[in-house]
Structures are given as C-alpha cells and as structure tokens.
Amino acid sequence: MTNLPCALAAAVVAGFALPAAAAPAQTFQTDAGAVTITPIYHATAVIQAGGDRIYIDPAKPAKIDGMPPGDLILITDVHGDHMDSADVSALSKSGTAIIAPAAVQKTVAGARVLGNGQSTMWHKWKITAVPMYNITHMQPSGAPYHEKGRGNGYILAYGGKNFYFAGDTEGTPEMRALKKIDVAFIPMNLPYTMTPGEAADAVRAFHPDVAIPYHYKGQDITKFRDALNGSGIEVRLLDWYGEN
Ligand SMILES: [Zn+2]
Numbered sequence: 473m474t475n476l477p478c479a480l481a482a483a484v485v486a487g488f489a490l491p492a493a494a495a496p497a498q499t500f501q502t503d504a505g506a507v508t509i510t511p512i513y514h515a516t517a518v519i520q521a522g523g524d525r526i527y528i529d530p531a532k533p534a535k536i537d538g539m540p541p542g543d544l545i546l547i548t549d550v551h552g553d554h555m556d557s558a559d560v561s562a563l564s565k566s567g568t569a570i571i572a573p574a575a576v577q578k579t580v581a582g583a584r585v586l587g588n589g590q591s592t593m594w595h596k597w598k599i600t601a602v603p604m605y606n607i608t609h610m611q612p613s614g615a616p617y618h619e620k621g622r623g624n625g626y627i628l629a630y631g632g633k634n635f636y637f638a639g640d641t642e643g644t645p646e647m648r649a650l651k652k653i654d655v656a657f658i659p660m661n662l663p664y665t666m667t668p669g670e671a672a673d674a675v676r677a678f679h680p681d682v683a684i685p686y687h688y689k690g691q692d693i694t695k696f697r698d699a700l701n702g703s704g705i706e707v708r709l710l711d712w713y714g715e716n
Contacts, residue, residue, distance in 0.1 A: 495710035498684070500655060502631025504596050509635070511712045512536070515554055515659070515687040517637075521630055524595055528626075528637055530563050531556040541565035544594055547572035547580065548604065548639035549623035553687075555579065569594060573601070573624045588621055598629040602650070604641035609663050617664045627653070636680065640687065642666040643674025656680035659687035660696060668692060672699035682706045689713060 497510040507521040513534035519526040527542040531554050542563045547570065548554050557580050560570065564582075571592065572583035586592055591600040601624035606616035618640050625639035625647075633654040638647060640659055643666060658675060659665040666674070668691055675683045683705050685693040697707040 495712060498655075498708065498710070500633060500635075502633040504631025507630055507633065507635065509655075511686065511710050513714075514689060514712055515548070515640075517657070517686070518542070519628070519635075522596060526597075526628075527563055529554040530559040532559065534559075536563060539563065542568055544568070544597075545570045546599070546626055546628075546637075547576045547583065548625065548637070549573070549618065550575050550579070551640065554623075554640070571599060573622060575622045586624060588624065596630055600627040600629070601625070602627060602636070602638070603644060603646045604639035605644060606665075607642045607644060609642065609666065611663075637686075640665050643670055643677070647674055648677035650678040650680075653678060653680035655682045655684065657684050657686045658696075660685055660691050660693065661688055662691075668696035669699055672696050675700065675705060676703055679703070679705060682708060684708045684710060686710075686712055 495511040497508050499506050499508045505522055510518050512518060515529045516531060516534035517528045524543040526544040528546045529548055530536055531552060536559055545560055545563060545568060555576055560580055570580060570583040571586050572580055574585045577583040577585050586601045588601050588603040591598055603620055604623045604625040605618045605620035610616055623639050625641060626637050628635040634652055636653045636656045638658050658671050660668045660671040685696055693709050697709055700707050
C-alpha cells in the first residue's frame with residue numbers, strides 16, 4: 473500500500489473519494505484542457521475533462537458507492553463486468569447521456585445506440601465505436617466469447633488527442649489499423665480476450681504513444697511491458713485491482 477497517499481491525493485484532485493486501492497489518476501494535456509482518467513476497477517474508469525464526468529463500463533464489483541453521477545456513461549458490451557443497469561442508474565442524473573451498442577440498449581433502455589464504425593459528437597468529444605471481438609480464443613462450443621458487431625471499443629477524441637478503450641477484444645485487423653492513438657487501454661486476460669504477448673503484438677502494429685493494460689485480472693502485465701521494450705511506446709502499469 474505504499475502508493476496510498478499518492479492515490480488519495482490524486483483522488484482529491486479528481487474531486488471525490490475513491491476506494492483506497494484505486495490506481496492513481498492519469499492526466500493528459502490536450503488543446504481543450506486536461507483530461508484525467510482514473511481507473512476504478514477492471515474495465516471501469518472515470519474520465520474528467522472540461523467539467524464533465526464520463527464513466528466507462530460501470531459494473532460490479534467496481535465500487536461506485538458515493539461517486540457523483542456522470543454526464544455521460546459509455547458501455548462496451550453486455551457482459552456483467554461491463555454492464556450493470558443498477559450501477560448505470562446509480563450514476564445517472566437528469567440529463568445523463570448513455571452511449572452503448574444495440575445489444576446493451578436492450579437492457580439499458582435509455583442508451584443511445586452507436587454501432588461499430590459509427591461516430592457521434594457529445595460536448596467536445598468525438599466518440600467512435602470500434603469493433604471488439606475474438607478471432608482465436610473461442611468458447612468450448614467454438615463460438616466466440618465476443619462476436620463481431622455486438623460490442624464497441626471506443627475512440628474518444630478531445631482537444632486533438634485520441635483515447636482508445638479497446639473493450640473485450642483481441643488484436644483485430646481494425647485495432648491494428650488504428651492511427652494516431654495517443655493513449656490506448658488494452659485488455660489482456662484469457663480466455664476472454666488475449667495474452668499479454670498477443671496484446672503487445674497488436675499494440676506494436678498501431679503504435680500508440682501510451683499503452684495502459686486494463687481488464688487483466690490474473691495476468692502478468694510485466695510481460696506486456698517487457699514485450700514492448702524498445703518499441704518507443706510508453707507502457708504504464710496501473711493497479712486496477714488493489715493488489716499492490
Ligand atoms: Zn470483460
């Protein structure tokens with residue numbers, strides 16, 4: 473818990489109390505001002521910029537008790553570690569926008585649907601949905617854990633910077649073809665997404681400035697960092713699970 477004071481200080485700057493285990497907030501400068509991204513747990517994070525608060529994938533067991541409502545909630549997929557309608561309600565207020573794929577909107581009825589490849593503007597953000605799916609890691613039945621077209625990764629463009637939350641995916645051709653990503657949040661866990669080595673290979677292909685593992689429970693994320701040694705990509709290992 474040696475990083476506790478630092479984490480708490482970051483939480484105070486971010487404007488609300490976070491669980492003590494939360495990783496420190498990451499702040500990025502853009503032409504429209506600072507963007508602060510704070511891991512909450514696993515795939516759940518909060519983004520603050522320009523007075524707006526955006527939650528990504530608020531879902532249990534991320535502890536959102538006491539957190540203020542969001543201005544926007546983004547949801548990537550239907551699985552329980554990404555979508556929880558009770559948590560979405562708890563983080564909603566009058567005027568909260570919700571953006572999600574159609575499969576999610578069946579459960580989270582207030583969501584505005586964004587499909588793979590589509591973009592929309594919300595305040596100063598341009599939000600683009602990127603396909604997220606399995607290409608090699610399948611269920612015993614042979615079906616993918618994530619079928620192409622159901623879920624969305626998101627590119628969030630703000631002030632000239634592009635922030636990419638990949639969702640539950642492998643290194644798809646669509647991911648590998650991405651351009652000008654400044655900060656990429658990349659999943660790595662089996663059997664649902666990909667190994668740290670596969671993730672590093674995909675990240676090398678589109679070469680973001682900064683790569684941050686998330687959604688990595690049970691994996692050795694130092695393998696991801698080590699595989700990108702010498703690539704020129706800055707890897708930031710954050711504790712999304714309160715394990716350190
Ligand atoms: Zn997941």
